[in-house]
Amino acid sequence: xxxxxxxxxxxxxxxxxxxxxxxxxxxxxxxxxxxxxxxxxxxxxxxxxxxxxxxxxxxxxxxxxxxxxxxxxxxxxxxxxxxxxxxxxxxxxxxxxxxxxxxxxxxxxxxxxxxxxxxxxxxxxxxxxxxxxxxxxxxxxxxxxxxxxxxxxxxxxxxxxxxxxxxxxxxxxxxxxxxxxxxxxxxxxxxxxxxxxxxxxxxxxxxxxxxxxxxxxxxxxxxxxxxxxxxxxxxxxxxxxxxxxxxxxxxxxxxxxxxxxxxxxxxxxxxxxxxxxxxxxxxxxxxxxxxxxxxxxxxxxxxxxxxxxxxxxxxxxxxxxxxxxxxxxxxxxxxxxxxxxxxxxxxxxxxxxxx
Amino acid sequence: xxxxxxxxxxxxxxxxxxxxxxxxxxxxxxxxxxxxxxxxxxxxxxxxxxxxxxxxxxxxxxxxxxxxxxxxxxxxxxxxxxxxxxxxxxxxxxxxxxxxxxxxxxxxxxxxxxxxxxxxxxxxxxxxxxxxxxxxxxxxxxxxxxxxxxxxxxxxxxxxxxxxxxxxxxxxxxxxxxxxxxxxxxxxxxxxxxxxxxxxxxxxxxxxxxxxxxxxxxxxxxxxxxxxxxxxxxxxxxxxxxxxxxxxxxxxxxxxxxxxxxxxxxxxxxxxxxxxxxxxxxxxxxxxxxxxxxxxxxxxxxxxxxxxxxxxxxxxxxxxxxxxxxxxxxxxxxxxxxxxxxxxxxxxxxxxxxxxxxxxxxxxxxxxxxxxxxxxxxxxxxxxxxxxxxxxxxxxxxxxxxxxxxxxxxxxxxxxxxxxxxxxxxxxxxxxxxxxxxxxxxxxxxxxxxxxxxxxxxxxxxxxxxx
Numbered sequence: 001x002x003x004x005x006x007x008x009x010x011x012x013x014x015x016x017x018x019x020x021x022x023x024x025x026x027x028x029x030x031x032x033x034x035x036x037x038x039x040x041x042x043x044x045x046x047x048x049x050x051x052x053x054x055x056x057x058x059x060x061x062x063x064x065x066x067x068x069x070x071x072x073x074x075x076x077x078x079x080x081x082x083x084x085x086x087x088x089x090x091x092x093x094x095x096x097x098x099x100x101x102x103x104x105x106x107x108x109x110x111x112x113x114x115x116x117x118x119x120x121x122x123x124x125x126x127x128x129x130x131x132x133x134x135x136x137x138x139x140x141x142x143x144x145x146x147x148x149x150x151x152x153x154x155x156x157x158x159x160x161x162x163x164x165x166x167x168x169x170x171x172x173x174x175x176x177x178x179x180x181x182x183x184x185x186x187x188x189x190x191x192x193x194x195x196x197x198x199x200x201x202x203x204x205x206x207x208x209x210x211x212x213x214x215x216x217x218x219x220x221x222x223x224x225x226x227x228x229x230x231x232x233x234x235x236x237x238x239x240x241x242x243x244x245x246x247x248x249x250x251x252x253x254x255x256x257x258x259x260x261x262x263x264x265x266x267x268x269x270x271x272x273x274x275x276x277x278x279x280x281x282x283x284x285x286x287x288x289x290x291x292x293x294x295x296x297x298x299x300x301x302x303x304x305x306x307x308x309x310x311x312x313x314x315x316x317x318x319x320x321x322x323x324x325x326x327x328x329x330x331x332x333x334x335x336x337x338x339x340x341x342x343x344x345x346x347x348x349x350x351x352x353x354x355x
Numbered sequence: 356x357x358x359x360x361x362x363x364x365x366x367x368x369x370x371x372x373x374x375x376x377x378x379x380x381x382x383x384x385x386x387x388x389x390x391x392x393x394x395x396x397x398x399x400x401x402x403x404x405x406x407x408x409x410x411x412x413x414x415x416x417x418x419x420x421x422x423x424x425x426x427x428x429x430x431x432x433x434x435x436x437x438x439x440x441x442x443x444x445x446x447x448x449x450x451x452x453x454x455x456x457x458x459x460x461x462x463x464x465x466x467x468x469x470x471x472x473x474x475x476x477x478x479x480x481x482x483x484x485x486x487x488x489x490x491x492x493x494x495x496x497x498x499x500x501x502x503x504x505x506x507x508x509x510x511x512x513x514x515x516x517x518x519x520x521x522x523x524x525x526x527x528x529x530x531x532x533x534x535x536x537x538x539x540x541x542x543x544x545x546x547x548x549x550x551x552x553x554x555x556x557x558x559x560x561x562x563x564x565x566x567x568x569x570x571x572x573x574x575x576x577x578x579x580x581x582x583x584x585x586x587x588x589x590x591x592x593x594x595x596x597x598x599x600x601x602x603x604x605x606x607x608x609x610x611x612x613x614x615x616x617x618x619x620x621x622x623x624x625x626x627x628x629x630x631x632x633x634x635x636x637x638x639x640x641x642x643x644x645x646x647x648x649x650x651x652x653x654x655x656x657x658x659x660x661x662x663x664x665x666x667x668x669x670x671x672x673x674x675x676x677x678x679x680x681x682x683x684x685x686x687x688x689x690x691x692x693x694x695x696x697x698x699x700x701x702x703x704x705x706x707x708x709x710x711x712x713x714x715x716x717x718x719x720x721x722x723x724x725x726x727x728x729x730x731x732x733x734x735x736x737x738x739x740x741x742x743x744x745x746x747x748x749x750x751x752x753x754x755x756x757x758x759x760x761x762x763x764x765x766x767x768x769x770x771x772x773x774x775x776x777x778x779x780x781x782x783x784x785x786x787x788x789x790x791x792x793x794x795x796x797x798x799x800x801x802x803x804x805x806x807x808x809x810x811x812x813x814x815x816x817x818x819x820x821x822x
Contacts, residue, residue, distance in 0.1 A: 001791050006540035008795040013543045014372075016802050021369040057362070057397045064361045068810045077807030086559075088757045092811070107571060226811065 023069035030067065035075075035223030037266045040066040075226035083227060094225035100178050101221035101229065102140040108151040109349050116351035117159035120341050123296065123325060124161050130338040132162035133199060137300045137344040139181070143173040149345040156348055162341060165198045167191055177232040180219020181346070182269055185303035186211055186235045192307035199338065201289045204310040209237040214260035217268035234263055234271060241309035246283045249274055250331055251322075257282070257306050272302035278322035279331045282306075282315040292337040294318060298347040320354040356397040358546075358599045359553050361809050367394065368603075375607065384506045384529065387607065391509035395474070398515070402473035405443065410505040412439050413483040414498065417490040421497035429491060436487040440480045447473055452674035475515030477671055481638055483508055486522040488642055495523050503529050512603035516596045518614040519634040525609050532608035542605030544798065549598025551801040552591045554808050556765050560588035563758050564724070572748035578737035580755060580762075582717040585724050587765045590619065593632070612637075619769040622708035623697055624688045624715060635671070639664050661686045672723070677731055681722045688715060 033040050044050070044059035051057075068074065082091040089095055090104050124132045136156060142149040157164045175187040193203045216231035242257040249255060255274050262270035273280055282305060292314040295301050298321070305315050316332055323331065347353070356363050371390045378386050396403045416436035423429040451467045458465055486507070489495035498504040507529055513520045567573070567581035597614035604611040618630035628636050647660040662683065669682020692700075700708045718735065725731040737744055755762075767773065780786030 001787065003536075005791045005794060006536055009798055010536065010539045010543055012795050012799045013547065013802065016799065017365060018369050018373075020806070021365045024365060052400045054398070054400050057356075061360060061362050064366065065810055068361060068365075068806075071810055074803075074807040074810040077804055078811045081555075081804055081807065086760050088761070090757065 027069050079226040092225045094221050097144050100140055105141055105146045105148050108148045112349050112351045113152055113155045116348045119354050120160045127334045128339055129334050133165055133340045134160050134162040135165045135167050135342050138168050139345045140176050152345040152348050177219050179222035179232050189307055196311045201291050201311040209239045211235050212238055215263050217263050239310055241284050242306045245309050248281050249277045250279045280317040284309050287313045294337050295340045295342050297342045298344055300344050301342050324355040356394050388506045391511040394511040398474050405473055410508040413487050414501050414504045417487050417497040420491050433491045440484045444480045447476055449674045478517050481519050512600045518597055518611055519638050520611050524612055528609050534608045538605050542602045546599050546602030547798050547801050549595040550805050552595030554805045557588050557592035559761050560584045566754050570750055572750040573744050574748040574751045575740050575746045577751040582721050586717055586720045621712050623692055625692050661690055676728055677722055677725045
């Protein structure tokens with residue numbers, strides 16, 4: 001028995017290291033990690049300077065890690081070990097609470113929030129030709145009692161020269177995807193209607209919206225944690241406004257409000273208004289008001305703005321992560337326009353990303 | 356290159372094992388030498404020349420010493436070899452430390468060399484010095500074959516983090532060795548054990564230490580947990596690396612000396628240092644303490660010998676004052692134990708002895724891990740409630756609950772419990788049957804889990820590289 005045991009141990013070990021090594025050589029490289037939403041490293045180019053500086057071997061290690069056979073499965077092994085075997089309560093910075101994946105509570109970065117306040121006040125001073133409003137989307141942790149989102153909301157609402165519209169009471173944890181940071185559009189129609197009322201525009205009856213499903217997806221936290229979990233179903237709400245509005249992006253040109261096929265993209269949230277875009281204008285000649293609103297936003301507004309189309313003649317979405325604020329005059333017409341700052345707490349806590 | 360890296364595990368090791376297994380016996384040392392130089396080149400492309408120069412220098416000096424045995428010139432050759440080794444170590448490791456100290460003391464602004472530290476220089480210079488001294492003393496025969504000698508110096512399993520293997524430990528195997536199924540079995544088991552200790556326990560403990568450093572709400576308990584976590588990290592990190600080195604050596608037919616023998620089970624600091632980094636302790640004993648006269652000298656001289664040896668042990672670990680302090684702290688404890696403390700503790704019983712060792716060792720590693728002398732005061736102070744920090748904080752609770760099982764497992768495996776359980780099982784046929792099934796499963800599971808952590812993880816430091 002002893003002899004068999006020794007042979008088994010040795011054979012198993014060699015099978016593993018030689019087998020995975022061979023698989024690494026034989027299997028074709030993968031271009032994208034869908035779960036992590038990033039391009040994977042390719043085989044590094046050899047140059048003498050890179051070899052003698054040691055940089056080549058660093059790049060080679062990164063390539064080997066990225067293209068490792070069964071990489072996703074190995075990541076899951078780690079996640080399961082940390083989360084269940086070691087009961088660490090989190091893996092890859094992601095925890096599981098009340099059926100939701102969400103990041104471990106971040107520390108409140110006052111300096112970042114101060115940058116956000118400064119940026120918004122600059123815009124109020126230089127661009128405003130109507131009223132200024134502020135609404136803040138709480139992260140999922142807010143609904144689990146975390147302090148950081150509350151600290152951010154308190155700090156920013158006190159500092160920004162705009163009327164604050166509190167939308168936290170209109171949301172609950174169930175209004176967010178379980179594997180992603182974003183809210184579910186099909187759940188936020190009441191919030192959108194309330195927001196429009198606060199912005200002083202009429203709203204169309206909720207019955208005017210119908211739901212359409214576009215499939216399932218794994219959100220950003222599923223990829224980050226590598227924990228096995230059920231995918232989220234994505235749906236969107238269609239109205240006369242969303243069907244007929246004219247949408248234009250300064251980067252990609254004309255597009256539809258929704259692109260259900262984009263659920264297969266690296267970022268499935270591209271379904272809504274083409275995903276991350278610097279400046280998007282939505283025109284609806286049939287809107288119930290002739291008001292124009294400029295929304296300074298992050299990705300949450302991509303699914304919220306379609307629900308405001310019926311109320312505004314024109315909505316302009318500006319994402320300051322992709323366009324410099326001092327160049328806004330070239331792309332955005334602020335005349336007679338109100339401004340709404342709509343940011344999530346996590347965006348406000350990393351505001352140095354705003355240009 | 357780290358043993359706990361994908362490039363080592365799944366590229367370098369399989370390739371070397373394959374080529375080593377295929378070539379005829381007379382080429383095996385050459386394969387090991389070439390692969391060892393490549394291994395070092397990956398981490399230190401330029402400094403590989405240093406390794407070659409060091410090998411060449413000690414090989415030539417030792418041949419000269421052997422050919423002029425008994426003559427004055429042999430002694431000169433020995434001194435020359437030691438000066439070259441110590442100058443190399445002094446320049447690359449201690450020059451900036453010395454310059455900084457001079458600048459601090461005299462307010463000068465002598466520019467620093469800013470030369471990067473070659474990986475493993477403390478290990479390979481100590482190994483080559485011991486070889487030349489052994490040849491001078493007649494304890495070892497000078498190696499005639501440069502490739503064989505260079506294989507000893509550069510041998511990748513022990514090149515960058517020990518154990519501090521002496522030429523006499525493996526001289527027979529350098530000339531004649533074979534690898535049987537037993538060697539492979541023991542080697543694989545040992546290697547995988549080290550890999551798991553390093554990747555699954557040491558790295559996690561390191562992450563806990565980082566969390567303490569970043570804590571918004573430190574507490575007394577958190578400070579103690581940090582001290583425990585760091586003591587566990589450094590043990591599992593270094594003992595794990597030694598396991599991997601010993602295991603790899605065995606796979607290639609070498610039997611390296613043991614480096615750790617369950618040090619946290621010790622009942623005195625004297626015993627602790629017989630169980631902790633044994634090859635380094637042995638080196639300082641044989642090549643510094645005994646030549647200085649050991650304890651067969653007047654008391655004042657003996658105290659001076661202890662101070663020299665332990666200051667050297669401390670500074671060997673790093674070019675900073677906290678390491679010197681760490682070494683002298685242990686030197687002082689050893690002196691006290693020899694004078695009276697050892698006898699006192701024996702009378703107080705095993706439990707008190709264990710508490711004494713754990714307490715003094717925890718304090719020592721807080722000193723060891725401090726980034727500056729003031730931080731030693733801060734870290735130790737916090738363990739006793741300095742700065743008005745509370746006994747407990749909610750952050751302490753959150754972090755402890757996240758790492759509780761890891762702490763539990765890490766502490767459990769430094770006790771003799773698991774070993775005793777296995778020994779009991781081996782005595783019964785049912786137990787042997789369970790082991791026969793479980794052992795391969797656990798080894799495969801460990802390799803797969805470690806690979807998962809490597810593929811996904813970015814936190815994979817190795818503490819002893821800086822030494």
